[in-house]
Amino acid sequence: GAGVSQSPSNKVTEKGKDVELRCDPISGHTALYWYRQSLGQGLEFLIYFQGNSAPDKSGLPSDRFSAERTGGSVSTLTIQRTQQEDSAVYLCASSLTGTGASTDTQYFGPGTRLTVL
Amino acid sequence: AQSVTQPDIHITVSEGASLELRCNYSYGATPYLFWYVQSPGQGLQLLLKYFSGDTLVQGIKGFEAEFKRSQSSFNLRKPSVHWSDAAEYFCAVEPIKAAGNKLTFGGGTRVLVKP
Numbered sequence: 231g232a233g234v235s236q237s238p239s240n241k242v243t244e245k246g247k248d249v250e251l252r253c254d255p256i257s258g259h260t261a262l263y264w265y266r267q268s269l270g271q272g273l274e275f276l277i278y279f280q281g282n283s284a285p286d287k288s289g290l291p292s293d294r295f296s297a298e299r300t301g302g303s304v305s306t307l308t309i310q311r312t313q314q315e316d317s318a319v320y321l322c323a324s325s326l327t328g329t330g331a332s333t334d335t336q337y338f339g340p341g342t343r344l345t346v347l
Numbered sequence: 348a349q350s351v352t353q354p355d356i357h358i359t360v361s362e363g364a365s366l367e368l369r370c371n372y373s374y375g376a377t378p379y380l381f382w383y384v385q386s387p388g389q390g391l392q393l394l395l396k397y398f399s400g401d402t403l404v405q406g407i408k409g410f411e412a413e414f415k416r417s418q419s420s421f422n423l424r425k426p427s428v429h430w431s432d433a434a435e436y437f438c439a440v441e442p443i444k445a446a447g448n449k450l451t452f453g454g455g456t457r458v459l460v461k462p
């Protein structure tokens with residue numbers, strides 16, 4: 231597609247349930263990133279994919295959070311046993327190479343707003 | 348550890364007036380520098396970026412930013428604000444030439460435009 235897409239746009243769930251958030255990056259982009267935007271913590275990095283592998287998972291807040299990427303394209307962020315503090319907007323971004331080159335820019339999707347009741 | 352500070356949480360400006368948003372960073376070496384804008388319910392849109400060279404960077408929507416190494420600052424400016432510029436603005440940094448170039452963001456500045 232023309233840009234990064236994310237689904238669903240909104241998700242309301244009950245505490246303790248599992249949720250899956252999906253990101254479809256820009257076609258041809260090998261790098262994919264997940265960020266979280268919350269009132270208390272601002273915008274924070276969660277995980278980075280290069281192709282299907284995740285060399286940097288340093289931002290995942292707990293082992294309830296996991297992510298995978300298949301076929302070098304779509305990524306799914308899974309939160310198990312959701313807690314109220316997981317309520318946030320989850321943003322996905324992609325970039326062409328993820329190599330840190332000056333021409334490599336991250337493009338963001340519209341986000342998924344997660345509300346845990 | 349690297350950090351980004353946006354000292355102003357909120358700014359109110361009249362339509363047609365000039366706007367300046369402040370950004371200071373703390374990092375071992377000059378990183379790549381970015382400004383993103385987020386309109387209500389939208390994702391982040393890149394306004395401009397600085398990698399090297401000319402310290403005055405032009406971006407989209409009439410925005411520009413000036414990198415000042417001595418002050419570790421990267422302030423965003425617009426000479427004449429339009430009502431559509433009401434949004435939240437984020438400054439971000441990225442390590443130079445580091446694989447997995449994750450962004451570190453400032454806390455954001457929310458801009459309100461008065462008619």
